[in-house]
Amino acid sequence: MMRQTIVAGLTTLLLPLPVSADLKRLDDNAMADIQGQSGITLEMDVGVSADRVSYYDDGQGVHLEGFRVGSSVTPDAPAHHEITIDVGQDASLNLDYLVEDRRIEFGDVRLAGAPDVSMGGLFLDQSLQGSLTMRSGGATGHGYTFDTAYTMTGGRLGYRTNGNEVFLDDITLTVEALGTTLDVVGNTLTLNSPSVVGSLDVGAIRYSGNSLNHGRSTDATTGALLPSYGGLSLDYDLSSRTDLTAGGRSGEGLRIDHETTIHSANFLYRDDTHALALRDMSGRYQISDLRLDVDHDWKGRPALALTLGTLEGDLHIGAIEMGANGKSIGQVNVSFLFQDQVFNGRTYTNAVYLQGGGHPDAGPQGLRMAAEWSLSLADLSYTEDGNRVIFSGLQSWGQGDITVNVTRDETRNGTRFYDGLRIGFDGVKAGYRINGLKVGDENAPLQGGTELLLALGFYPAYEFEMGGHITLAPGGATGEGLTVNSDIQLHSGKAAVIAAPYDEGSGEIPQKGLWLTEVEYDGHVRDMTLDVTDEGLVLGTGESWSTMDIGNVRVGDKNSGGSFGRLVLQKFEKGSTMTIVPGGAGDVCAGGVGSSASACAASGGIWQQRGDEGITIRLKQLLAPADGSGRKNAIAWETNRSSDASGNAVNGTGTQLVLNDIYTSDGGDFDGDGRDDNTFGIRTDLAVDVYQTKVVKKTDGADSLGVTGNRGDEKIMDSSVAQGYRYVANPTPEEILDRPLGFAVKAESRFKELSINRVDLVHPVGGTQTAIYGIKMQNFDIKANLTATPIP
Amino acid sequence: MTHRAGIAGFGLVVAFLATSSSPVLAELASLGDDALSDVSGQGGIYLSGDVSINEMGGPVENYHFGRCDDATRKCGARLAWRLKETGGWMVLDDIRGNFSFEGLTLRVRHVDSGFGGDGELFNRDVLELGLPNTVRFNDVHFKIAASNTARPTDPGFLQTDIFTVEMRGEVVMEGNLLVFPTGNP
Numbered sequence: 001m002m003r004q005t006i007v008a009g010l011t012t013l014l015l016p017l018p019v020s021a022d023l024k025r026l027d028d029n030a031m032a033d034i035q036g037q038s039g040i041t042l043e044m045d046v047g048v049s050a051d052r053v054s055y056y057d058d059g060q061g062v063h064l065e066g067f068r069v070g071s072s073v074t075p076d077a078p079a080h081h082e083i084t085i086d087v088g089q090d091a092s093l094n095l096d097y098l099v100e101d102r103r104i105e106f107g108d109v110r111l112a113g114a115p116d117v118s119m120g121g122l123f124l125d126q127s128l129q130g131s132l133t134m135r136s137g138g139a140t141g142h143g144y145t146f147d148t149a150y151t152m153t154g155g156r157l158g159y160r161t162n163g164n165e166v167f168l169d170d171i172t173l174t175v176e177a178l179g180t181t182l183d184v185v186g187n188t189l190t191l192n193s194p195s196v197v198g199s200l201d202v203g204a205i206r207y208s209g210n211s212l213n214h215g216r217s218t219d220a221t222t223g224a225l226l227p228s229y230g231g232l233s234l235d236y237d238l239s240s241r242t243d244l245t246a247g248g249r250s251g252e253g254l255r256i257d258h259e260t261t262i263h264s265a266n267f268l269y270r271d272d273t274h275a276l277a278l279r280d281m282s283g284r285y286q287i288s289d290l291r292l293d294v295d296h297d298w299k300g301r302p303a304l305a306l307t308l309g310t311l312e313g314d315l316h317i318g319a320i321e322m323g324a325n326g327k328s329i330g331q332v333n334v335s336f337l338f339q340d341q342v343f344n345g346r347t348y349t350n351a352v353y354l355q356g357g358g359h360p361d362a363g364p365q366g367l368r369m370a371a372e373w374s375l376s377l378a379d380l381s382y383t384e385d386g387n388r389v390i391f392s393g394l395q396s397w398g399q400g401d402i403t404v405n406v407t408r409d410e411t412r413n414g415t416r417f418y419d420g421l422r423i424g425f426d427g428v429k430a431g432y433r434i435n436g437l438k439v440g441d442e443n444a445p446l447q448g449g450t451e452l453l454l455a456l457g458f459y460p461a462y463e464f465e466m467g468g469h470i471t472l473a474p475g476g477a478t479g480e481g482l483t484v485n486s487d488i489q490l491h492s493g494k495a496a497v498i499a500a501p502y503d504e505g506s507g508e509i510p511q512k513g514l515w516l517t518e519v520e521y522d523g524h525v526r527d528m529t530l531d532v533t534d535e536g537l538v539l540g541t542g543e544s545w546s547t548m549d550i551g552n553v554r555v556g557d558k559n560s561g562g563s564f565g566r567l568v569l570q571k572f573e574k575g576s577t578m579t580i581v582p583g584g585a586g587d588v589c590a591g592g593v594g595s596s597a598s599a600c601a602a603s604g605g606i607w608q609q610r611g612d613e614g615i616t617i618r619l620k621q622l623l624a625p626a627d628g629s630g631r632k633n634a635i636a637w638e639t640n641r642s643s644d645a646s647g648n649a650v651n652g653t654g655t656q657l658v659l660n661d662i663y664t665s666d667g668g669d670f671d672g673d674g675r676d677d678n679t680f681g682i683r684t685d686l687a688v689d690v691y692q693t694k695v696v697k698k699t700d701g702a703d704s705l706g707v708t709g710n711r712g713d714e715k716i717m718d719s720s721v722a723q724g725y726r727y728v729a730n731p732t733p734e735e736i737l738d739r740p741l742g743f744a745v746k747a748e749s750r751f752k753e754l755s756i757n758r759v760d761l762v763h764p765v766g767g768t769q770t771a772i773y774g775i776k777m778q779n780f781d782i783k784a785n786l787t788a789t790p791i792p
Numbered sequence: 793m794t795h796r797a798g799i800a801g802f803g804l805v806v807a808f809l810a811t812s813s814s815p816v817l818a819e820l821a822s823l824g825d826d827a828l829s830d831v832s833g834q835g836g837i838y839l840s841g842d843v844s845i846n847e848m849g850g851p852v853e854n855y856h857f858g859r860c861d862d863a864t865r866k867c868g869a870r871l872a873w874r875l876k877e878t879g880g881w882m883v884l885d886d887i888r889g890n891f892s893f894e895g896l897t898l899r900v901r902h903v904d905s906g907f908g909g910d911g912e913l914f915n916r917d918v919l920e921l922g923l924p925n926t927v928r929f930n931d932v933h934f935k936i937a938a939s940n941t942a943r944p945t946d947p948g949f950l951q952t953d954i955f956t957v958e959m960r961g962e963v964v965m966e967g968n969l970l971v972f973p974t975g976n977p
Binding site: 447448449451498500512513514552554555556557561562563564565566590591592593603604605639640641649654667668680683693694695696698711712742750751752753770771772773774775776777778779780781782783784785786787788789790791792 | 836837838839840841842843844845846847848849850851852854857868869870871872873874875876877879881890892893894895897898899900902916917918919922924925928930942943944945971972973974975976977
C-alpha cells in the first residue's frame with residue numbers, strides 16, 4: 001500500500017461529482033502495471049485558497065473572490081481526504097473516498113464591469129463517504145460510463161451578505177447514480193443519468209445576523225442555537241440528460257439543454273414536530289436552449305446572463321398532507337410552458353441577469369436579478385375525492401429587478417430592514433390571468449367561480465407595477481417557522497373581480513370583466529408568523545394596514561369600460577389569523593336546513609356527503625379602531641369627479657360617500673381595561689370542494705349549446721349524447737347520480753359586533769357632513785353554500 | 793349640495809322582474825333565444841345554493857342573545873343605526889332565516905341588440921345578474937324597532953318594537969338585473 005500526503009489537490013474537490021477533468025483514461029500499459037495490486041490509498045490534507053478565480057466570455061469577466069477549500073471546523077486548516085484507487089478486472093477505475101469536514105467557499109462574486117458591488121458569498125460544508133467507478137464506453141462506445149454512490153453528512157450550504165447569513169444546516173444527502181454516461185456527440189458534451197436515486201434531509205434552515213458567526217449552528221456570542229425556519233426532507237428517483245455546447249446567446253458562452261423525469265419523489269417541510277408533506281410526486285421538465293453569458297441586461301448593466309429558449313413540464317402531487325393526522329387536502333397537477341409570447345402588444349422572453357448589489361442601502365453585497373418572464377401557458381388542477389377543478393389557461397408575464405439580501409433588524413442608510421432573507425422588488429411590471437375554470441376534465445366548458453374566492457383576495461387577472469419587499473425571518477409563533485415583514489406598493493394596477501375568458505377557442509380577445517383599474521396599493525405587514533400545527537397551516541399577523549385606492553371600477557374592458565367611480569379601501573388589522581385546514585365542507589344540506597339526511601330532505605334540501613378531502617380556510621379578522629395616525633378601516637366611494645386635460649377623472653374633486661372607521665369588538669369591555677375587547681373579530685370559514693349540484697333549465701327551448709329542454713328540467717350528464725348532457729323533467733335516482741359537477745364553496749361568517757363609527761358625505765367645496773352617526777351590527781352568523789357551474 | 797349626484801353614479805336596469813307583480817319596465821322585454829345566441833362568450837357562473845342568517849343563532853351568548861332553541865333569548869342578528877349624533881337608534885332586530893335557489897347567474901355581457909331597438913343604441917357592457925326563476929324562503933324573520941341604546945346590553949336599554957316581518961314560501965323572480973355605470977364617474 002502506498003501512502004502519500006498531498007497538501008493541495010483541486011481534483012478531489014470534484015468528488016463526488018461523476019465528472020472530473022483530471023481523471024483521464026488509463027492506457028493499457030498503465031493498467032497492466034496496476035492490475036493485481038490492492039490499489040492506492042491517498043491521504044491528503046487539502047487546503048486551497050485563491051484571491052480570485054475568473055471566467056471571461058467575449059472579454060467580459062466574472063470573478064469568484066476569496067476562494068477557499070479547507071476545514072469547516074478550524075479556520076485556515078486543511079480538510080482531510082482519503083481516496084483509495086483501484087483498477088478492476090474490466091479495466092474500470094474504482095475510487096473509494098472519505099472527506100472529513102470540508103468547506104468550499106467563495107466570499108464574493110463580482111462582475112468585472114461593476115467592481116463596486118458584489119453578489120455575496122456562498123459556502124458548502126460537507127463530510128463525504130462514497131465510491132466512484134469509471135469505465136470506458138459511454139452511450140456511444142467512445143465515452144465514459146460512471147457508477148457513483150455517496151453519503152454526505154453534517155453538511156451546510158449558506159449564503160452571506162454584509163455579515164448576515166442564511167444556511168441549510170445539518171444536511172444529510174445520499175445519492176446513487178448507476179450507469180451514468182458521458183459522451184461527446186458532435187460539438188456537444190452529453191451527460192446521461194438513467195437512474196439517480198437518493199434522499200436529502202436538512203435538519204434546519206438557520207439565520208444569523210451576527211457578523212461574528214460564519215457557518216456555525218450556534219451563535220458565537222451567546223452560544224445559543226441559531227433560530228430556524230424549519231427543516232426539509234426529500235427522497236427522489238429520477239433520470240436526467242444534460243447537453244452542454246459551447247457558445248452563448250452572443251459570441252462565447254455556454255448552451256445547456258436538459259431534461260429530467262421524476263419517477264417518484266416525496267417532500268416534507270418540518271416545523272418543530274409538525275410536517276407539511278407533498279407525497280407521491282412525479283413529473284418531468286425540459287429546458288431547451290438555456291444560454292450562459294457574461295453580458296449586459298436591457299438597461300446596459302453588466303450581468304451574468306441566463307437566457308432561456310423554452311422550459312416546459314408537468315408535476316403531479318399525489319397528496320398534500322398537513323395537520324396532526326397527516327390528512328390530505330387532495331391532489332394537485334401542474335403543467336407549464338415558459339416561452340416567448342406577446343402580452344399587451346409586447347414580446348416577453350425568459351431571462352435572468354445576475355448582478356451584484358441587492359438593495360442599495362443594505363450594503364455592497366447582495367444579489368440583484370434583472371428578470372423577465374413569459375409563462376405562455378399553464379394549467380393548475382386540483383382533485384379532491386376524485387373530483388377535479390382546473391384553473392385553466394394561466395399566463396403570466398413581467399419584467400423588473402428582484403433583489404436578495406440577508407439583512408438584520410436596523411435602519412441603514414435611511415431604509416428600515418428586518419431580520420431575515422429580504423426579497424425586494426424594484427420596478428417590477430408584471431401581470432397574470434386565467435382563462436377560466438373547468439370542472440371535471442379538460443373538455444368541460446369554461447366557467448367562472450373564482451368570484452367565490454374573493455374573500456381570500458384572489459383575482460382571476462391582475463396587472464401591476466410593484467415595489468417593496470418581503471423579508472422572511474426564522475421562527476414562527478412558537479419554535480420553528482417563518483416570520484414575515486413586508487412593505488409592498490402597487491401602481492397602475494388592473495385587477496379583475498369577474499373575468500370572462502381571454503380565449504374562447506378562436507384566438508385571443510379582449511378580456512371582459514368587472515375591473516378595478518388605476519389601482520394604487522400601499523400595504524404593510526408586521527410580524528406575520530407561519531407555522532405548521534396540529535390543525536394545519538397557520539398564518540398569524542401581528543399588525544397589518546393598507547390602502548387600496550381604486551381609480552375606477554370599470555365594467556367591460558379594463559381600459560375603456562364604463563366606470564362606477566373611485567373606490568378607496570383602507571384596512572387596519574391587529575392579531576388576525578388565517579388557518580388552512582385539510583378537509584372540505586363534509587356533510588352539507590344544500591338548499592335546506594338540517595343536520596341529518598332526513599331532516600335536510602324534509603326541509604327541501606339535498607343531503608351531500610362531500611368526502612374527507614378538500615380545503616377549509618379559516619379567517620379571523622380583527623378590525624382595529626382608527627389609531628389616530630391615519631390607520632383605520634374605511635370605505636370611500638367617489639363619483640362626479642372633474643376631468644383633466646386628457647379626460648381622466650381627478651381624484652378628490654368629486655363627491656364621496658365614506659364609511660368611516662369600521663371595527664370589530666366583542667360587544668363590551670369584559671376585561672376592565674377601559675376599552676372594548678376585540679378577540680373574536682370576523683370569523684369566516686371557507687370550505688372548498690368539487691361536488692355535484694342541481695342545475696335547472698331556466699327557459700323553454702335550446703340552450704347556448706343547442707341542447708333542448710323545458711323550463712324546470714334538470715341537467716343530467718350523459719356521455720352518450722353530443723354535448724355530454726341532456727335535460728330531464730323528472731330524473732330517476734340513477735340519473736340524479738349524474739348531476740353536473742361544480743366548484744362548491746361553503747362559507748360561514750360570524751361576528752359578535754361590527755361597528756361603523758360614522759357615514760359621511762363629502763363634498764369637495766362644502767366639506768364633510770355626517771349622514772349616519774354610528775352603525776352597530778351584532779350577533780351575525782351568515783352561511784352561504786354556493787356551487788358554481790357553467791351557464792347552460 | 794350635490795351629495796345625491798355622487799350616489800347616483802351607477803344605474804340599475806331591471807330587464808324583467810316579475811314576482812307576484814307586473815313587470816317593472818315593460819319596454820325592456822326578456823331576450824329570446826335568438827338574441828341570446830348573439831351574446832358571445834363563455835364563462836360566467838350559474839350558482840345553486842342557499843344563504844342563511846342565524847340559522848341556529850349567532851356567536852353572542854349573554855342574557856339577551858342565545859341559541860334559537862332557548863325561548864328566553866333572542867337568536868337573530870341585530871342592526872342599529874342613528875341619524876342624529878345624540879339621538880336614538882333605529883333597529884332591525886332578530887334577523888334570521890334562509891333562502892335557496894338554483895340558477896342565479898353572473899357574467900359580464902355586451903348589449904347591442906334587443907330591448908325593442910334600445911339595445912343597439914345602448915351598445916355597451918353590463919354586469920348581468922340573472923335571477924333564478926324561483927327563490928324559496930324559509931322562516932325569514934326580522935323586526936323594525938326603535939331603541940335608546942346601540943346595544944341591548946347597554947345600561948338603561950329600552951326598545952319599542954314597531955312591527956315584525958315574517959316570510960316563507962316560494963317567490964318567482966325572473967329576468968335579469970343589468971348593472972352599468974351612468975353619469976360622471
